[in-house]
Amino acid sequence: MKSTVLFATGAALALTTFSAQADTLRLLTWGGYAPEDVVAKFEAETGHTVEVTKSNNEEMVAKLRATNGGGFDLAQPSQDRIAGAQAEFGIYKPLDMSKIDTSLFIPSMLEATKGNTMVDGEVYGVPHVWGTSGLVVNTAMAGQVQDYMDLCDPSVAGKVSYRLKRPTLIGFAFSMGMDPFAAYADADAYQAILDKVEAQLIDCKSNVKTYWGGGDEIKNLLRSGEVTASMAWDTGGWQLNDDNADITFVAPKAGALGWIDTFAMPARGRADDAAYAWINFVMQPEIAAMITTAAGNFTASQGGDAGVDDALKAKYQASFPQEAIDNIKWYPAVPAGLEALEGATLDRINAAK
Incomplete structure (x- = not known):
């Protein structure tokens, strides 16, 4: 690739070159999202340097609150952790969408994230790395399980697990x-x-082998055949597929x-061009593939799965044809008080005979 890279057509989009004005990008992110080979390639091609600080959602908000949105130029909180934090603490600044090549993104993910991170008509986040929870199924033994409610079918009685x-x-x-x-707002x-849902899950208890708590637990239950259908994460299902x-x-x-981890710009960041x-x-497909290899999850890059290891790509494409991607239910920001209602419901389900 040439040392001067035009990331998209149109004069409004960023043209980054070696220059005396090259900035240091202070990136607040998750492990695997800024692998060393990607950082080195970016630095060589743009002249910008990158300082990576690894974090998680709670720490990101805490760090940015402590500095009123300073100390970093780009952060990667999950999409459901932006609008509320912005409304309460003012730690981010709106994105200038004219500087982002939106053609690089999977459209449904981009639109969902823009909507879920909007405050006062301004967009505060665009998508990067994503993952899902759904069903992990032994298709030879429980191939009829295609939806959550199928976990309550008599054909899988005693062979089901979820959290x-x-x-x-x-x-x-x-x-x-x-x-x-x-219904979040009401x-x-x-x-x-x-x-x-409580009545349904109480009725479904007789189907449940156990309520799993950790990823290793559910993977072992599926490996052993004690459980043939479960709710679990996509990456766990693909890992199990390697063995069975x-x-x-x-x-x-x-x-x-x-869930989607985003790009959001701290309010007092000073290297916007580098961000x-x-x-x-x-978000270029070939770079996105490098990040998927490092992080284990796919990105919102349009075509970013093409350069991923063939085995993982095949699993992803089998699980997520385009209609399944477009049907993903993306978590919006959680209003105050909602988790208390959910907690009480879960307690009653657990206690029910």
């Missing part, structure tokens, strides 16, 4: 024909949905539940 956590409530709500995310409407071709991740008919250059650089 007693909020994703289970949300997944079952969607599978029952309701939209829990649409606590009474949300409670009415929870009540219906019958076990894999299935995107539920009602939609997998998706926009990084976004446009890492």
Whole structure:
């Protein structure tokens, strides 16, 4: 690739070159999202340097609160951790979408993230790395399980597992024909949905082998055959597929539940040009493939799966044809008080006989 890189057509988009004005990008991110080979390639091609600080959602917000949005030029919080933090603490600044090559992004993910990170009509986040929870199924033994509600079918009685956590409530709500995310702003409407899901999950208890707590636990249950159908994460299903071709991740008919880690710009960042250059650089398909290899999750880069290891790419494409990607239910910001309602519901389900 040439030392001067035009990331997109159009004079409004970033053209990054070696120059005396090259900045240091202070990046606040997750492990695997800025691998050394990608950083080296970016520095060589743009003249910018990169300082990487690894973090997580809670630490990102805490660091940016402590500095009123200073100390970093680009951060990568999950999309459901932006609007609330911005409204309460003012730690981010709006993105200038004219400086981002939006053609590099999977359209449905870009639009979902823009909508979920909007405050006062301004966009504060665009998508980067994503993953989902849905179904991990032994297709030879429970191939009929295609949606969350199928976990309650008598054909898999005693062979089912899921967590007693909020994703289970949300997944079952969607599978029952309701939209829990649409009810987020109305606590009474949300409670009415929870009540219906509670009754269903209590009725389903006889099908459940165990409620799993950790990733290793559910993987071992599926490996042993004690469990043939479960709610779990996509990467776990693909890992199991390495050992048993019958076990894999299935995107539920009602939609997998998706999380997205974003690009967001701290309010007092000072290297905006370097930040926009990084976004446009890492969203290129060949660079996105390098990040998927390092992080283990796919990115929102359009065509970014093409350069990934053939085995992982095949699993991803089998689990996520385009219609399954477009049907992902992306987590919006959680309003105050909602998790307390969910916690009480989960407690009642757990205690029910």
